[in-house]
Every structure is written in C-alpha cells, then in structure tokens.
Amino acid sequence: MAIDQAEAVSRDGVPDRRYFRTPATAPGPSGPQMLARLREIRSDPLGFLQRMTQVYGPVVQFPIPSPASYLVADPAAVRRVLVDRSRAYDKATVQYRSLSLVTGEGLLTTSGDIWRRQRRMVQPAFHRASLEAVVGHAAAATEELLVRWGDTSRGAVIDIDEAMMRVALETVAASLFGTDLSSDADRLARATLEALDVVVSSAQIPVRLPAWTPSQRSLRRATRELDEAVHRMVQRRLAETAPRADLLGLLVAALDGEDPIPLREVRDELVSFMVAGHETAASALTWALWLLAGDPVSQQHAIVEVDEVLGGRSIRGDDLPNLAYLRAVIDEAMRLYPPVWLVTRRAMEPDVLGGREIPADSLVIMTPYLAQRDPRMWPEPERFDPERFLGEQRGGAADDAAYWPFGLGPRMCVGKDFAYLESISVLASLLQHVRVERVPGEPDPRAVPLVTLRPAGALPLIVRPR
Numbered sequence: 001m002a003i004d005q006a007e008a009v010s011r012d013g014v015p016d017r018r019y020f021r022t023p024a025t026a027p028g029p030s031g032p033q034m035l036a037r038l039r040e041i042r043s044d045p046l047g048f049l050q051r052m053t054q055v056y057g058p059v060v061q062f063p064i065p066s067p068a069s070y071l072v073a074d075p076a077a078v079r080r081v082l083v084d085r086s087r088a089y090d091k092a093t094v095q096y097r098s099l100s101l102v103t104g105e106g107l108l109t110t111s112g113d114i115w116r117r118q119r120r121m122v123q124p125a126f127h128r129a130s131l132e133a134v135v136g137h138a139a140a141a142t143e144e145l146l147v148r149w150g151d152t153s154r155g156a157v158i159d160i161d162e163a164m165m166r167v168a169l170e171t172v173a174a175s176l177f178g179t180d181l182s183s184d185a186d187r188l189a190r191a192t193l194e195a196l197d198v199v200v201s202s203a204q205i206p207v208r209l210p211a212w213t214p215s216q217r218s219l220r221r222a223t224r225e226l227d228e229a230v231h232r233m234v235q236r237r238l239a240e241t242a243p244r245a246d247l248l249g250l251l252v253a254a255l256d257g258e259d260p261i262p263l264r265e266v267r268d269e270l271v272s273f274m275v276a277g278h279e280t281a282a283s284a285l286t287w288a289l290w291l292l293a294g295d296p297v298s299q300q301h302a303i304v305e306v307d308e309v310l311g312g313r314s315i316r317g318d319d320l321p322n323l324a325y326l327r328a329v330i331d332e333a334m335r336l337y338p339p340v341w342l343v344t345r346r347a348m349e350p351d352v353l354g355g356r357e358i359p360a361d362s363l364v365i366m367t368p369y370l371a372q373r374d375p376r377m378w379p380e381p382e383r384f385d386p387e388r389f390l391g392e393q394r395g396g397a398a399d400d401a402a403y404w405p406f407g408l409g410p411r412m413c414v415g416k417d418f419a420y421l422e423s424i425s426v427l428a429s430l431l432q433h434v435r436v437e438r439v440p441g442e443p444d445p446r447a448v449p450l451v452t453l454r455p456a457g458a459l460p461l462i463v464r465p466r
C-alpha cells in the first residue's frame with residue numbers, strides 16, 4: 001500500500017516537525033498518518049513495518065514525542081547496535097520493561113553488570129555437555145504426544161500450535177528444572193502465559209490501568225501463582241541430597257555459594273527462562289510443521305533423512321550432525337517466521353545509524369523479519385525452500401545481519417543450541433511415525449506478533465500415520 005510521502009516528509013527528507021517534541025532526524029510518517037493506520041498496525045504490524053522501510057528507507061522515525069523512536073532495518077546499523085557498540089545500548093525499553101513485570105530481574109531483561117554476572121552464572125547449564133539430555137526429553141515428550149493422539153489412521157485433525165506448546169513446555173521443564181508435568185512446571189507455565197497475556201494486551205493500551213481492573217487482578221493472581229510454583233520447586237530441590245547440573249541446580253547452588261544470590265533471583269531466572277525458552281521453540285516448531293504440510297516434496301526429503309539416520313530407533317544426541325535437512329527446515333521456518341520478531345534497545349548515548357542521528361535515550365526497534373524477507377538478500381523471499389540452508393549456502397546470505405533469528409552479539413540467545421537440539425529431535429521423532437497435511441479449505445493462518453510470532457487462534461493440521 002503506498003503511503004503519501006509528501007504528507008509526512010518535508011523537503012529535507014525528515015518528518016513534519018509539528019508532530020515532534022524530540023528532534024526529527026530521520027524520515028517517517030506524520031502523526032495523522034500513523035493514526036490513520038492504527039487498524040493496519042494492529043492487524044498486520046509486520047507488514048506495516050515492511051511498508052515503512054519501503055517508503056522511508058532503512059531508518060524510519062515514528063512520530064512519538066518521547067522517547068524518539070526509530071525503526072532500524074539497515075543490516076550494518078543493526079550490527080552496530082547489537083554487536084559493535086552493544087555496550088552503548090541497553091534493554092531499558094518499553095518492551096523489556098513490560099516483560100519484566102512478569103520476569104522480574106532475570107537474564108532476559110537486565111542490562112550492564114547485573115546481566116554480565118547473571119549470564120556467567122547460567123552459562124554452564126547451556127554448554128554442549130549439559131545439554132545432552134535435551135534430545136531425550138524432547139523425544140520422550142513427542143512420543144507421549146503420539147500416544148495421546150491415539151489412532152490417526154483415518155487422519156486426525158490436530159491443533160499443532162497447542163501440541164507444540166505442550167511438547168516445548170515438557171522439554172524445557174524437564175531439561176532446565178528436572179521436573180515432569182505432573183508437578184509445578186505446568187502451573188508455572190500456565191501462570192507465566194496468563195501473566196504475559198495481560199502484559200501484552202495492556203501494552204496495546206497507552207494508559208496505565210488501575211489496580212482494580214480485571215486484567216490487573218489476573219496479573220496479580222498469575223504472579224502469585226508463579227511465586228508459589230517456583231517456591232515449591234526450589235524447596236523440593238533443596239531437599240534432594242545429590243546436586244544436579246541443570247539450570248535449577250546451578251541457581252539453587254548459588255543461593256549459598258561464594259557470591260550468594262537471593263531467592264528472588266532464582267524465581268526471576270526460572271520465570272525468565274520459561275518466557276524465553278517455551279513459546280519461542282513452540283513457535284519455530286509450529287511454523288516448521290505448517291510449512292512442511294504445505295510442501296510434500298520437502299516433507300518427503302525430511303522423512304527419507306530421518307529413516308536413513310535413525311533406522312527406526314529413538315533419536316540420540318550423536319544423530320544431530322547427520323540430520324542436516326531437518327536443521328535446514330527449522331532454519332528456513334525461522335527465516336520466514338522468526339519467533340522473536342521484535343528486538344528493542346535504548347541508546348544510552350547519541351549515535352549515528354544509517355547516516356541518521358540518534359539522540360541519547362532513543363528507542364531503537366529492530367526485527368529479523370525485515371532482513372530475512374528482503375529480496376536483495378533472499379531470492380524469492382516468500383518461498384519456503386530449506387535447500388537455501390544446505391551445503392555451501394548454509395547460513396543463508398553471507399551477511400550475518402541478513403539472518404538473525406537468535407539475535408546478534410553478546411546478548412544473543414543463550415538457548416540457541418538447546419533450541420536446535422529440541423526442535424530437530426521433535427521433528428525427527430514426529431516424522432518417524434506420521435505425516436502432516438493442510439486441512440482443505442482452511443485459510444492460511446495469520447501470524448500475530450505478540451511476545452513471539454504465533455498463529456492467530458488454533459493451527460489445525462491433518463496427521464496420518466506414514
């Protein structure tokens with residue numbers, strides 16, 4: 001959809017200053033233009049961002065009085081913010097502040113020295129050796145799922161989004177907290193999702209809601225449930241005699257370690273990891289299955305690989321390097337549907353991005369979605385083609401900022417290896433037994449960018465035994 005540039009941009013290429021209290025330093029839409037597009041922003045925010053860069057270029061300023069807010073799409077500028085000058089940008093943004101209403105002060109949302117200490121503390125739980133168990137947990141969760149589905153011989157219509165949320169929850173809870181679903185991990189996940197729902201929907205209303213509104217009450221209830229579930233998980237772990245090397249084990253050991261952390265921090269990290277590691281992996285898997293269901297040739301490739309490598313037995317950690325096609329399927333799904341669609345930073349000092357001045361305190365908005373669907377870097381960007389990630393081409397375009405579903409720089413996803421182990425194991429364990437098909441007549445799902453990029457409503461697929 002074309003946007004009338006003349007209305008928004010004055011002759012020097014920057015927006016009409018009437019709509020700004022902060023200086024206008026980059027082109028962008030005017031206030032009235034933004035208002036006229038509110039419905040589009042709500043219904044198709046990613047399409048809106050794409051159109052903004054098509055009209056105004058790789059750095060777009062939004063008519064927001066404070067803080068000055070920029071959409072930054074230029075790969076070199078994204079690399080500057082996230083990698084080269086990462087210490088000059090922190091996470092004190094509206095996005096991370098909203099998340100921290102649920103997560104508290106955990107690794108996902110903190111900045112500076114606190115973040116550095118937290119990252120050092122949890123890192124050992126994400127080394128390759130500590131992650132070996134992820135494959136077994138993911139396979140077990142998938143096998144349970146197949147049992148629950150029962151007889152699919154006549155083709156069962158399954159909500160894949162719900163199924164992948166469950167598998168991802170079981171995998172993350174078993175791997176990081178050493179719990180199974182009969183215990184508090186289920187309540188922890190439910191309460192986390194409930195709290196996030198409130199936070200995401202209130203973030204769309206630009207006023208602070210009073211404490212008595214139903215949504216604020218359910219936020220308080222969910223937060224209380226979170227605290228209780230974590231408390232019980234910690235108490236049970238403290239009662240065990242043998243230490244464990246998972247995330248919960250590391251955190252519990254730190255309670256009375258050399259540099260002791262308070263119980264509050266254990267709670268905040270557990271919730272942060274639930275937020276960061278559950279829905280993200282589920283989103284990657286859901287889109288991967290939906291794309292495979294629409295492309296029988298790619299699905300057949302994947303099935304042949306699974307049969308060659310596994311030959312009918314359950315997946316093991318040492319199979320992963322041989323499942324290159326499955327990994328390419330996951331990579332390609334995350335290219336088209338990056339689970340973490342929004343990455344924001346606050347400029348702690350003035351900078352210049354893509355030739356535009358960025359004042360201190362500005363909000364910088366970035367999304368891998370734009371680079372990953374850019375036809376200059378990805379031929380036929382809308383087409384699902386796992387081959388892009390095979391052989392010489394592995395990793396897609398040469399520029400790392402052309403493909404960054406796990407972020408870039410020091411704050412890159414700490415769970416990246418975990419996510420690959422999990423998603424490849426789940427896909428392999430599923431495709432060993434079943435095929436997926438699209439439901440005839442069912443419209444394509446709309447991708448809604450909430451905390452992660454998820455299908456709006458359920459995502460039904462037909463599941464049949466192979």
Ligand code: HEM
Binds near residue numbers: 109410
């Ligand atoms: C396909 C799945 C996943 C995707 C696409 C993903 C993506 C990301 C991205 C883009 C970031 C950086 C955000 C930023 O720079 O603002 C991030 C950070 C993070 N991720 Fe993931 N993630 C995934 C799975 C996981 C899993 C499974 C875990 C844990 C088990 C996890 C834990 C975290 C944590 C704790 C951070 C914050 C790291 C830090 O700031 O030091 N993620 N993730």
